[in-house]
Amino acid sequence: MFTHFRSVATLIALACATVASDSSAAGLATPWQVDLQPAASPVAEQIQSFNAILFTMEALITLGVLGLMGFIIWRFNAKRNPVPNKRTHNTALEVLWTVVPILILVVIAFPSLRLLFFMDRTFDADMTIKVVGHQWYWSYEYPDHGDFTFDSVMIPDDELKPGQPRLLAVDNPVVVPVGVNVRVLLTSDDVIHSWAVPSLGLKTDTVPGRTNETWVRVNEEGTYYGMCSELCGVNHGYMPVAVKAVSKAEFDVWSKNAKQEFADNGASTTRVVQAPREVSPREVSQ
Amino acid sequence: MSAAHHPTGWRRWVYSTNHKDIGTMYIVLSMIGAIIGGGMSWYIRLELAQPGIQFIDDTQLYNVMVTAHGFLMVFFVVMPAMIGGFGNWFVPLMIGAPDMSFPRMNNISFWLLAAALVLLVLAGVTGGGPGTGWTVYPPLSSATYHPGPAVDLAILSLHVAGASSILGAINLITTIVNMRAPGMTMHRAPLFVWAILVTAFLLLLAIPVLAGALTMLLTDRNFGTTFFVPEGGGDPILWQHLFWFFGHPEVYIIIIPAFGIISQIIATFSKKPVFGYLGMAYAMCAIGFVGFVVWAHHMYTVGLDVNTRAYFVLATMVIAVPTGIKIFSWLATMWGGSIELKTPMLFATGFIALFVAGGVTGVVLSNAGMDVALHDTYYVVAHFHYVLSIAAVFAMYAGFYYWIGKMSGRQYSETLGKIHFWASFVGVNLLFFPQHFLGAAGMPRRIPDYPDAYAGWNMVSSVGALITAIGTFFFLYIVWHTLTRGRAAEANPWGVGATTLEWTVPSPAPFHTHEDLPKIEAAQGVE
Amino acid sequence: MTNRRHIYTAASLFLLVAGMVGLAFASVPLYRLFCQVTGFGGTPRVATGGLSTGTDSSDRQITVRFDSNVNSALPWRFKPVLRQTSVRIGEEKLALFTAENIGEKAATGTASFNVTPYKAARYFAKVQCFCFEEQRLEAGQKVDMPVSFFVDPEILDDPNARDVSTITLSYTFFPAEPEGDANSW
Numbered sequence: 002m003f004t005h006f007r008s009v010a011t012l013i014a015l016a017c018a019t020v021a022s023d024s025s026a027a028g029l030a031t032p033w034q035v036d037l038q039p040a041a042s043p044v045a046e047q048i049q050s051f052n053a054i055l056f057t058m059e060a061l062i063t064l065g066v067l068g069l070m071g072f073i074i075w076r077f078n079a080k081r082n083p084v085p086n087k088r089t090h091n092t093a094l095e096v097l098w099t100v101v102p103i104l105i106l107v108v109i110a111f112p113s114l115r116l117l118f119f120m121d122r123t124f125d126a127d128m129t130i131k132v133v134g135h136q137w138y139w140s141y142e143y144p145d146h147g148d149f150t151f152d153s154v155m156i157p158d159d160e161l162k163p164g165q166p167r168l169l170a171v172d173n174p175v176v177v178p179v180g181v182n183v184r185v186l187l188t189s190d191d192v193i194h195s196w197a198v199p200s201l202g203l204k205t206d207t208v209p210g211r212t213n214e215t216w217v218r219v220n221e222e223g224t225y226y227g228m229c230s231e232l233c234g235v236n237h238g239y240m241p242v243a244v245k246a247v248s249k250a251e252f253d254v255w256s257k258n259a260k261q262e263f264a265d266n267g268a269s270t271t272r273v274v275q276a277p278r279e280v281s282p283r284e285v286s287q
Numbered sequence: 288m289s290a291a292h293h294p295t296g297w298r299r300w301v302y303s304t305n306h307k308d309i310g311t312m313y314i315v316l317s318m319i320g321a322i323i324g325g326g327m328s329w330y331i332r333l334e335l336a337q338p339g340i341q342f343i344d345d346t347q348l349y350n351v352m353v354t355a356h357g358f359l360m361v362f363f364v365v366m367p368a369m370i371g372g373f374g375n376w377f378v379p380l381m382i383g384a385p386d387m388s389f390p391r392m393n394n395i396s397f398w399l400l401a402a403a404l405v406l407l408v409l410a411g412v413t414g415g416g417p418g419t420g421w422t423v424y425p426p427l428s429s430a431t432y433h434p435g436p437a438v439d440l441a442i443l444s445l446h447v448a449g450a451s452s453i454l455g456a457i458n459l460i461t462t463i464v465n466m467r468a469p470g471m472t473m474h475r476a477p478l479f480v481w482a483i484l485v486t487a488f489l490l491l492l493a494i495p496v497l498a499g500a501l502t503m504l505l506t507d508r509n510f511g512t513t514f515f516v517p518e519g520g521g522d523p524i525l526w527q528h529l530f531w532f533f534g535h536p537e538v539y540i541i542i543i544p545a546f547g548i549i550s551q552i553i554a555t556f557s558k559k560p561v562f563g564y565l566g567m568a569y570a571m572c573a574i575g576f577v578g579f580v581v582w583a584h585h586m587y588t589v590g591l592d593v594n595t596r597a598y599f600v601l602a603t604m605v606i607a608v609p610t611g612i613k614i615f616s617w618l619a620t621m622w623g624g625s626i627e628l629k630t631p632m633l634f635a636t637g638f639i640a641l642f643v644a645g646g647v648t649g650v651v652l653s654n655a656g657m658d659v660a661l662h663d664t665y666y667v668v669a670h671f672h673y674v675l676s677i678a679a680v681f682a683m684y685a686g687f688y689y690w691i692g693k694m695s696g697r698q699y700s701e702t703l704g705k706i707h708f709w710a711s712f713v714g715v716n717l718l719f720f721p722q723h724f725l726g727a728a729g730m731p732r733r734i735p736d737y738p739d740a741y742a743g744w745n746m747v748s749s750v751g752a753l754i755t756a757i758g759t760f761f762f763l764y765i766v767w768h769t770l771t772r773g774r775a776a777e778a779n780p781w782g783v784g785a786t787t788l789e790w791t792v793p794s795p796a797p798f799h800t801h802e803d804l805p806k807i808e809a810a811q812g813v814e
Numbered sequence: 815m816t817n818r819r820h821i822y823t824a825a826s827l828f829l830l831v832a833g834m835v836g837l838a839f840a841s842v843p844l845y846r847l848f849c850q851v852t853g854f855g856g857t858p859r860v861a862t863g864g865l866s867t868g869t870d871s872s873d874r875q876i877t878v879r880f881d882s883n884v885n886s887a888l889p890w891r892f893k894p895v896l897r898q899t900s901v902r903i904g905e906e907k908l909a910l911f912t913a914e915n916i917g918e919k920a921a922t923g924t925a926s927f928n929v930t931p932y933k934a935a936r937y938f939a940k941v942q943c944f945c946f947e948e949q950r951l952e953a954g955q956k957v958d959m960p961v962s963f964f965v966d967p968e969i970l971d972d973p974n975a976r977d978v979s980t981i982t983l984s985y986t987f988f989p990a991e992p993e994g995d996a997n998s999w
Contacts, residue, residue, distance in 0.1 A: 030740035034728040037660060048660050055657060059647035066643045069618060070636060077557070079625045085558040086623040095563055098615040099608060106604045109654070114597055116656030121593040123931045123978050131881065136432075144881070144897055167338070168738045186930065186982060190886055192427040193523060195588060195663060199729035204659045206589045208524065209426060210517025211856070212881060212984035213590040214930035228731045228738075230588075230663040232420045234427060235346040238734030388820045430997035439997070453831055461823040495831050499838025509997045514842060517926050518885070518988035524855070525845050529838060592854045592932045594974070 028200050028225035029166055038200040041220050041246075044120055045202030051116050058105060120202075126184035126216060130175065134187070134194030134207035134229070137236035141175040147260035155239050169226040174243035176259075178252035179219050187213045195230035198244055206231055219246035293798045301398075304390035306375045307796060309397050311694065313371030316401060317364050317683075318766075321759070323408075324359030327352045329756050332718075334735060336749035338742045349735040350418030351437075355411050357421030358441070361541065362448045363404050365675065368683050369544035370452075370490075371397065374459060374483045376694060380789040380796065381477045383468025383805045388461040392454050399451035403444045410440035417441040420733060422530060423504065425515040425523050430508040439508060442501045449494045449501075456487035456494075463487075468788075470807030474568075477787045478561060481568045482547025485575045486540050492579065493536040500529035524589055531582035539578040541675060543571055545682030546613060549635050552685050553617050555784035556632035557624025563616045570609035570616075577606050587655040588662050596655040603653035607646070614643055629781075630704030634685035637712055638678050645673025648723065663733075666726025672719045684711070684762070691769055692776030696795030699769045707765055710758035717751025853936025856928035858983070861939035861964070874903045876965055881984035882911065888989040889917025890951065895958075898980075906941065906964040911985070913959055915951035922950040922990040927983065934978045937969035948990045 027039045040046040076082070131142040135152075142150040156170045177183050187196055189207035197204040198217075204227075205215045219225070227242040247255065294302065303309050331352055334343045343349045375393065379386055387393050410417055414435030419428040428438050463484045467476065503514040504526065513519020515526045554561045561567055581603045587596055617639055626632070648670040652658055661667060684707070692698040721744035730741045737745065779790040792800045849857040878901055880894035895910040915921055925944065929935040941962040951957065963983070969975050 030728040030730070030738065032740050033724075033743040034740065035724040037727050038729055044659075048656060051654070051657060052651075052660075055651045055654070059651060062647050063640075063644050066614065066618070067640050070621075070640060073618060073621045074626055074628065074636065077621060077624050077626050079558075079627045082623070082625050085625040087559065088623055089560050089562050089564065089620075091562075091619070094615075094619065095566060095612070099612060102608050102611040106607060106650075109650070110601060110604065113600060113654040113656055116654070117597060117600065118593060120656055120659065121931075121933075123980070125979055129879070129982075133883070144879075148897075166738055166740075168736060184980070184982075186881055186984065188883055188984070188986065190883075192432055193424055193589075197663075197729075197731070199660055202659060204588050204662055208590065209885075210522070210926040210986050210988070211524075211590065211928050212883070212930055212982070212986075214932075214982065226738075227729065228734070230731050232350065232424070232427065232733045234432060235350065235418065237350075238346075238731070238736055389824070434997060457824050457827045457831075460827055461820050464823055465819050491827060491830050492834055495834035496838040499835050499841075503839075503842075517986070518924065518990070520924075520926070522845070525842070528845070529841060590855065590932070592852075594933075595854060 027221075028223050029169060040200065040202065041223065041225055042201040042203075042217055043220070044217070045200055047116050047119055048202050051112050054112060055109065058109065062105075120215075123214075123216070125182065127181045128178075129184040129186060130177065131186045131188075132175070132196050132207065134189040134191075134196065134233070134240075136191050136234050137229075137240040139175075139194075139196065139240060139242060141173075143256065143259070146256040149260045149263040151259070151263040153243065155241050166226065168239065169228070169241045169243065171241060171243045174224060174245040176245045176247060176252060176255050177217075177219060178249045179222055179246045181249065182216060182218050185215050185217060187215070192233045193231050194233045194240070196227070196242055197230040198225050198227035198242055200225045201227075201244065203227070204230055219244070222246050222248060303394055303397075304386070305798060306379050306386045306390070306393060307694070307798070309393050310372050310374075310376035312397055313367045313375060313400075314373075316397075316404065317368035317372060318763075320359050320363030320367070320404065324356050324364055325756070325759060327356040327359070329752055331356065332749040332752035335737070335745050337746065338737060338739050340736055343735055346735055347415055347418045350420070350733065351411055351416030353733055354417050354420055354441075355407065358407055358445075360676070361421065361537065362445070363400070363407070365541050365679050365683070366452065367400060369541070369548070369679075369686070370459075370483065370486060371400065371455060373479075373548065373686050373690065374455075374486075374544065377690065377789055378459060378462060378480055378483055379466070380792065380800060381480050381787050382463065382466060382471055383788055383801050383807065384462060384466040385799060385801045385804075387458050388466060389458050392458055396451045396455040396458065399447050399454070403448035403451065406440055406444035406447060410437050410444060413437050413440060422534070423526075424530075425504060425507065425526050428504060428508075429516065439505060442505050445501055446498060449498050452490050453494050456490035459483055459487040460491075468801070468804045468807055474565070475807060475809075477547075478550035478564070478567055478571075479544075479547035479787075482543050482550075482571055485571045486543045489536045489540045489543070489575050489578070493533045493540065496529055497533035500526060500533070503529075524586075527586050527589060528582070531585045532579075534585065535582040536575070536578045538671070538675070539575055541679055543575065545638070545679045546571060548682045548686045548689075549617065549638050551787065552631045552635040552689055553620050554786075555689070555781050556627050556629060556635070557621045558627075558782070558784040559620055559624040560786075561616065562619035562622075563612075566612055567616055570612045573609040574606060577602065577609075581606065584653055584655075584658075587658045600653055600655050604650065607650055610646060614639060629688075630699065630701060630708060631685045631689040633705065633708045634681045634688065637708065638681040638685065641673055641681065641716075642678035645670055645678055648673065661726055663731055664726035665722040665730045665732060668732055669719050669722035669726060672722070677715045677719065680715075681711075684708075689781075690789075692773075692780050693789055693792075693794050693796055695770055695773070696776055697769050697773030698776040698780060699765060699773060703761075703765050703768065707758060707762050710754060710761060714751050714754030714756075714758050718748050718755055719751070721745075721747045721751075853929075854932065856930050856932045856935045858927070858929045858935050858963075859937075859939040859966070861941050874970070875900050876903055876978070877901075877980040878907075878909070878963070878965070879980060879982040880909060880911070881982050883984070883986040885986065885988045888921060888923050888987055890914060890921065890923060890987060891916050892985070892987050901965065903965045903969065904967045906962060909961045909963070909983075911944075911959045911961065912956060913949065913951065913987070914956040915953055918953050920950060920952045922948050923987040924948050924990040925985045925987050927985045930982045930984065931978060933972075933975045934965075934969065934981045937966040937972070937975060938981055938983070939964055939966055 040049045128145050133140045138154040140152045151173050153171045153173045187207045189209045195206045205213050225244045229240045414437040417438045506512040513521040515521045515523050550561050583599045584603045724744050776794040879898040882892050884892045891914045901907045929938045943961040944959040
């Protein structure tokens, strides 16, 4: 019965997704989308399948209660039932409606914790990148590839090239190779931000004075977008995340070039009392 | 003392020690808060109706509106209406007491809240305003990133509001514990009284923690302490723990009185006592208690240990059980009853359906793995607006229609009430349901502009906001219409289903009631 | 109607409120203590005396990476000498960081630190490090900062943490100026 639910749920979810979204674009939302973005990493895939279970449960419960209430209002309307009964107890019923919710929750808890522990797994990561949140942009460091660092700043509206999504495109996306376990270290240089990429199943807050760690393996080449997910000041809505996944060969070429193109990590930390970069909304929305 | 002897003019209100008058003032304050807070949300929805920036050039102002909207709705709309307003009015009436235990402290509680509202408005207009969200996370709320008086004024406002709530809670508990009429054991007290009692205890345990955290933030900002400053060995995450230790019980403080109101109304309009009275009373206690040990489900992405997160997932799911018991008990109350769908009952049944919808999305969010996709997105906004802005507000409307005859002596027009219900029902669902889609698709919270893909559902949501706004103004018209043109209300307009003590006194309730204590011989029709 | 019973009730409730306020302030040291004891949030242990004699160090190797951050208000360059090192579980090892003041004036810094993944933190013990003192560097001065640490073999008994193969020790240097953040109205 459990697998039956899952396939029904998947069918419903698929139907919704197909009906509502143009599923040709991965890595960002599509107009009128009702469901999660297509999954592009193992974690995101597990989130999707767990969501199918949750969605089925919640839809059934909500519609069930709504339906039951509709029936009750109709059947026990004053005209149809002028004399109310005085029943206020039914032990069997009370036990049933305590135990059945508990069972439903237990059924949810198992895949839930499995997903949680899978996200937290630490195994051999093939490389590490570091994400630093700033007001109002991200910077990325590559400690294993020559220790270079660069900033990733949103492209303002008036500088967008055709095909670049507004409020999501950046000048320098963070580049990672596909099929490779990447350890991600995260911190912040000023206030709390949050580094999120929905299609990769990523969201980790960046807290100053503290390093958080997560991991990702991107399944396919492509560019995957996200947005800062913790209120961080006036340009909170203008510091997107862009992850560009390329083949291993292409990544090797890119990282060698990047090491020469971007300032060496040592030099970058020599920025002396730099004022936060202002990307005023006026600039952005012109 | 003669029953006719009571102060008049402005002194009657400013110096009031009468629980009914003070209740009325709380309700008026709540309406003022609703107009300001609602106005802000409509302005926000106006901006978000289309992609691009149309009206709110100044993003700090946008963030301040988001912040003020949250503070206003929580502290200056829902809490004063349910606890200060209906609590003050009907707890003494329902337990057969002539007034509250400490009538003068009751007065201070109200005026403290009024002062707090003024302070909050001041905070919004000084020094750029607090653009931190109602959660006020440092370092964004620290002096480095929010210099000036705005956040300090907001902190002060919350301190004063907190003091008001604490004094009010002490008053309510002392009244309920000590002033029940002879024969009214706790197990004969109406469920609304139980709800207020549980809520008052939650207030006493939660607000002081907020006060402590606020004080630490204030000293960090102004006196060089480093509680939340990493440079000084502090931790911004400590703020989050303290805030949410208060913040989560706070949402139960908001909803439990609503549970009480709904119980009274469902019983009245089904002409049956509430099913499983003891289960209902103890479910509220359980919800209140468990509500204190689940706070970190608001913090799943900050970097908590995996076992910690696992614990909070399980603890949070536990709350669904007593809540489910309540939902099923209300349905069982209606089952076999003789239901009249008058306006209070419409709002109460709407509450049940929509609270369940909001509740199940809460269960979705309680799963830390799932929350990685949904944290800080519009899915969360949809969830809490369903349980607060829809369910709690419906309970407030339900209470208004149920009790306005008793409070004012004039009854509302049933036709107008039904129009208000349907307009609100359509409006709020159009407003908030699409936000689930936006959140699932990845739209974050607290942003003034969004990638173009989110435009469709945002427009639908803003249309819903427009309809809701019309519904709200229509409600204000109904209030005016009722108070000026409503027909005279009888002592009990609801018939045999209304079995609690407030229906035994005239409408409007006289200035002094229960001066001779009633004797309670049997259960109050709730068992 | 303010009789004695009411005063008693109100007084006990006030005490409850006072207790909760006290608890809120007590949370500050309790939080720190809790993190130190459990290692939650990536708080490493501080070993006062190094490995106790008789502790078996195992043959299993574990990789320890070093991460460094400098707050942009502090004009220093701060890097580990080696990005990562391999160490036997139970073996004490020394790692070096270099800090250089590349600004024009003397500057004092303090460091905060944590270990990831969090579940490994309670098994990561620092014997000697620079983290508890303020470090003052003259303009242009460069110093070596040592950290002596070991990974406690008890990690192998923890089913959760047993699979950890890489631990990252992360430091962040901040300016230590006392006049930092006082508000200005």
